[in-house]
Amino acid sequence: DAKTTQxxxxxxxxxxxxxxxxxxxxxxxxxxxxxxxxxxxxxxQYIIHGLxxxxxxxxxxxIITEDRKSSTLILPHATLRDxxxxxxxxxxxxxxxxxxxxxxxxxxxxxxx
Amino acid sequence: xxxxxxxxxRDICQRGTSLTIQCQVDSQVTMMFWYRxxxxxxxxxxxxxxxxxxxxxxxxxVIDKFPISRPNLTFSTLTVSNMSPxxxxxxxxxxxxRTGANVLTFxxxxxxTVL
Numbered sequence: 001d002a003k004t005t006q007x008x009x010x011x012x013x014x015x016x017x018x019x020x021x022x023x024x025x026x027x028x029x030x031x032x033x034x035x036x037x038x039x040x041x042x043x044x045q046y047i048i049h050g051l052x053x054x055x056x057x058x059x060x061x062x063i064i065t066e067d068r069k070s071s072t073l074i075l076p077h078a079t080l081r082d083x084x085x086x087x088x089x090x091x092x093x094x095x096x097x098x099x100x101x102x103x104x105x106x107x108x109x110x111x112x113x
Numbered sequence: 114x115x116x117x118x119x120x121x122x123r124d125i126c127q128r129g130t131s132l133t134i135q136c137q138v139d140s141q142v143t144m145m146f147w148y149r150x151x152x153x154x155x156x157x158x159x160x161x162x163x164x165x166x167x168x169x170x171x172x173x174x175v176i177d178k179f180p181i182s183r184p185n186l187t188f189s190t191l192t193v194s195n196m197s198p199x200x201x202x203x204x205x206x207x208x209x210x211r212t213g214a215n216v217l218t219f220x221x222x223x224x225x226t227v228l
Contacts, residue, residue: 032215034215034216036217042221042222043117043205043207043219043220043221043222044156044205044207044217044219045219046210046216046217046218049214049215049216085155087155091215099215100146100158100161101146101158101215101217102158103148103155103156103157104155105155106155
């Protein structure tokens, strides 16, 4: 699996957009970018994933660069409840059922009032 | 998406004892994953449990220490054997919540403290 690099921590003001970067310069053509977050004392929660096109859902937007070597998770209007550790994971979709996910250290995002 | 119930949610155990953690899913799933999260650390995969076959363990984890059962498609157990304080962690199970998309749903975890 491609290795990812994320800043260890970030701060963002409540109500502003939180932009979380992730570098995955060794990503392969069949590998997707997944984002999960873990709010304190809870299990990780899936946010979004994509291959090469930008993706948006009710939680966030995912912007993947054209060369696919980096991506940005955008929380458009951050709230205090978005304070969490955010994990960027790269994994191939092999079509053989669920695949294990390897978690890095993630980015600890703190939303400030 | 799948809903996972884990028991116990937390426990305090004595050194040398064993604890079995249960993971119940509200739908049938092929694979279940067991993770460990040590204090202040990220998640580390312990093993993958398929129904009807032996669990597949990751490097650094062995069956004698972390035996896993998978009796049916909705249930699994992880036992932490002969515990030491270094086993104090949160143990989480997860399953695929969206077939074919490799999206995992996680349980709330079982927080284990070993004295």
